[in-house]
Amino acid sequence: MKELLAHELGMVYQVPKGEPVTALHDVSFELEGGRLLTLLGPSGCGKTTLLNVMAGFLAPTSGGVFLGGEPITGPSQDRGMVFQQGALFEWLTVAENISFGPRMNRVRKGEYNETVDDLLETVGLQGFGDKRVYELSGGMQQRVALARCLANDPDVIFMDEPLGALDALTREKMQGLVLQLWQETGKTVVLVTHSVEEALYLGDRMFVMAPRPGRIEKEYELPFAKIGLEVEPRELKASPEFIETREEVLSMIWDMEEQIMGGSN
Template identity: 45%
Template sequence: MDEIVKDKTDCVVTVRDVSLRYSGEKGDVTALQHINLNIKEGEFICVLGPSGCGKSTLLKIIAGFLQPSEGEAAMDNSPISGPDWHRGVVFQSPTLYPWLNVHDNVAFGLKMRKFSKGEIKELTDKYIELVGLNGFEKHKPYELSGGMKQRASLARVLVNKPRMILMDEPFGALDALTRQNMQTLIRTIWTKTKNTVFLITHDVDEALALATRVIVMSSRPGRIIKEFNTDFTYHILGVSHEEARYTPEYMNVREEILKIINSQS
């Protein structure tokens, strides 16, 4: 796979020379250093790197939860100054209101944005169906499995029709079978909605199974050290995951990524 040559065509988000420092118990810490990244419309980007490399910090800057110490993150050339429904976030732990049922959790953002009752019902029903939770609309979060909670969290983001979905290790706490089912679901949703997706993972196979571009970060201070154009997710749509996974091309890219990550440990 060739390393990507960046350009700004159809960019949704642009990260320009971003660094982030904070004060820790042992003095100042540089979490990110000189990050430059152009995220294009419709891309599915997966970010890999050793623990503590700043993956989640980068996601929080793009989401608007953190402001960089230097540089700038911008969406459609406007600086990102805070959270915005145009950039929906799915966390590892589902962020559902325990006192609301699935339907009301998914509808919550639309209610806050003053959508009409008819629009709320139509959109909420549509996205509950899209994530496969038909029949569970009246269930409370405590009545759902881990995978179902993440489906509800995903629907809650999708119903707002964001330009971009940011996912911070969303499947990390799930068992292997549920995780693979969720990967299939998010791939299917991505092909239907054409959303731009930015997903953080520790799992190389998960990244290669989903991404159109894989970004590998260094150990702290986090820098982007290599990017890969990948198209295995398109192959998996036509064949089984295992068939795509054991091709020589897949194994070569997987080995190269693992060598880079292990060299940073």
């Protein structure tokens, strides 16, 4: 599995008629292949910027990102991306959405048809292949997005608040699916979220990020994701260790929020 390496990443946005905004300042880390990293932090801490730099959508103003030693200069099918919502192609059916990647890479139809069927089963959408994506519920649409991303067999999957638009119950179910896919495929996953509970539950590693300038404030190695599928999720989330870590992280983020409010007044 390829290792993901960020070296002294910096990202400064030039704002017309104003101070330049430092979205990322000196961010460095090493992520071994096959880990699930969650990025957590208050708004404006640069977590989505970091994700977009790693995905190759943005070029950093300093430093660089490397996947398996190769510098990242633009988007590629080695790095899949799952967005919060609205990134599915409405004019295509579910199956056509999933086969989009293989088709763009000129894979022959006979070869990807089987992949599509397997993926539909993996994400629990058997028999939905011919449906239009706008006919599906929000949770089902995110299942399609996950399957579409997996169809290219990428090395890394980036997820930008993939479950952020779902209702609480669907969200818990989908967390299970993310964990399941991660464990079955053994892929490297980087997931951005606003929810402390989600970051703790899904992350086998977690960065808490802080704003002004955007940076990694604290790193955690977490035990919960590895046993997340074996234990009842609600039980795990109610365990003393989970609650202790959750409160610690929450108070850290509250402090940051207060600083932002204080700073802006």
